[in-house]
Amino acid sequence: MxxxxxxxxxxxxxxxxxxxxxxxxxxxxxxxxxxxxxxxxxxxxxxxxxxxxxxxxxxxxxxxxxxxxxxxxxxxxxxxxxxxxxxxxxxxxxxxxxxxxxxxxxxxxxxxxxxxxxxxxxxxxxxxxxxxxxxxxxxxxxxxxxxxxxxxxxxxxxxxxxxxxxxxxxxxxxxxxxxxxxxxxxxxxxxxxxFPAREFPDYHSPRGTNENKIVTKRFVFAKEKLEALKQAATSPSGSNVKNPTRVEVVSAFIWKHFIDVANSENRDAKKTFVAAHPVNLRGRTIPPLVLENIFGNCTMGAIAFFNASNGEFHDLVTQLRSAIKKVNEDYITKARTGDNFLNEFSKLVTLLMNGEIELCAFASWCGFPLYEVDYSWGKPISLCTSSGLPVSSCTLVNSRSGDGIEAIINMPQDNVEILESQIKLISSTPTQINSSTS
The missing domain is CATH 3.30.559.10 (Chloramphenicol acetyltransferase-like domain)
Structure with a gap:
């Protein structure tokens, strides 16, 4: 346009x-x-x-x-x-x-x-x-x-x-x-x-540390690619992943690409890679109706760490799943008056600002009917979003057909181009998906 x-x-x-x-x-x-x-x-x-x-x-x-x-x-x-x-x-x-x-x-x-x-x-x-x-x-x-x-x-x-x-x-x-x-x-x-307000006198929302120009591009993971990713997560020897979700495999695939590119750019550096995935707290309490109709930022970030130089795809799926499952009823209850979530959040921000981690932020909107918003002139034929922050990030939404996932990626230009080539190569061969892009 x-x-x-x-x-x-x-x-x-x-x-x-x-x-x-x-x-x-x-x-x-x-x-x-x-x-x-x-x-x-x-x-x-x-x-x-x-x-x-x-x-x-x-x-x-x-x-x-x-x-x-x-x-x-x-x-x-x-x-x-x-x-x-x-x-x-x-x-x-x-x-x-x-x-x-x-x-x-x-x-x-x-x-x-x-x-x-x-x-x-x-x-x-x-x-x-x-x-x-x-x-x-x-x-x-x-x-x-x-x-x-x-x-x-x-x-x-x-x-x-x-x-x-x-x-x-x-x-x-x-x-x-x-x-x-x-x-x-x-x-x-x-x-x-x-979750009563707290005093954060010196707090500022993290802005990211990536000095490269961030660009935004949308990729579509059709049903066939999602099935291939699920097979790649479950079939290798040593994998303990069972019934991975679409969000888990797409997030892990993009995170793996992010890790592989970062390692290829600096093979000597030992880096810690972090994926942040907000978790909707609604429905995770007992009884589930407690927060069901709450308006506001009723989410907490699930934080997954990975230290290996070459992450196997199924390992990353496991790390993401474990981090998301951690945000359960007990965790939420402690976070209401305690400092467990705040301490983890503060640690993440400190590591990010000190350049000690490589962060890739995710958000899944797949549970929301974005393609159903009808003002009386029909449903949308397409939609898009973007991040206002200079950090590598990814927003996932259901495709219009409902059986695929659209990933809106915010990354440096070179990363996006490499990711595009990797998405085109997704096949039913697990070894190909698990292999490094470096």
């Missing part, structure tokens, strides 16, 4: 009803405090149909419908219309509103998605780092109409207040409101009651 995106208008959308005085202050949990203040951008792409097209009147109606339904939704999700206070521990639910940007691009939607260049598609959402600015809106929406009548809806929500589960709760409610449905989902804003 070589055409530039032209911004037509910017405005602030406020809740349709004023937030009551007794709800004006929302305390953040310490899990929220530890989250990055950047936006989490998700861009949904919708095809033109007989209701839309080049008719400017239809586009005005679509824009107004989205704005009005957003206003109605913000009345229920009132913290998203607020602002973060100076010390970062409270949301001032002052109805300051969400940012709404309308834009046009002289390009065809199909052309933009044929061989998507994520670096260019990023312009269809607000700048991810804008969320770090003082007084920034917690929600920023960018509606872009293509020349063909198709459109992109780029939604950015501050990570300081919401994880993917919370963002999806908000998006589904907004889409339902836009379709004319009056019911809103039930959710709780009590996360701080379970």
């Amino acid at each position: 070589e055409a530039s995106v032209q911004v037509i208008s910017k405005e602030i959308i406020k809740p349709s009803s004023e937030t009551p005085t007794h709800l004006r202050k929302l305390k953040l949990s310490y899990l929220d405090q530890l989250s990055s203040p950047t936006y989490v951008p998700i861009i949904f792409f919708y095809e033109a149909d007989e209701l839309r097209g080049l008719n400017s009147t239809n586009q005005i109606q679509i824009s107004q419908q989205l704005k009005q339904s957003l206003s109605n939704t913000l009345t229920v999700f009132y913290p998203l219309a607020g602002r973060i206070d100076q010390d970062g521990s409270v949301i001032d639910c002052n109805d300051a509103g969400a940012e709404f940007i309308e834009a046009r691009v002289q390009a065809q939607l199909n052309d933009a998605l044929q061989e998507p260049i994520i670096e260019q598609l990023k312009h269809l959402a607000a700048d991810a780092t804008a969320g770090t600015l003082p007084g920034a809106a917690l929600v920023a929406v960018k509606l872009t109409f293509f020349a063909c009548g198709g459109m992109a809806i780029g939604v950015c929500v501050s990570h300081k207040l919401a994880d993917c589960a919370s963002v999806m709760t908000f998006l589904n409610a907004w889409a339902a409101s836009c379709r004319g449905e009056a019911e809103f989902p039930r959710f709780s804003l009590d996360l701080a009651n379970y």
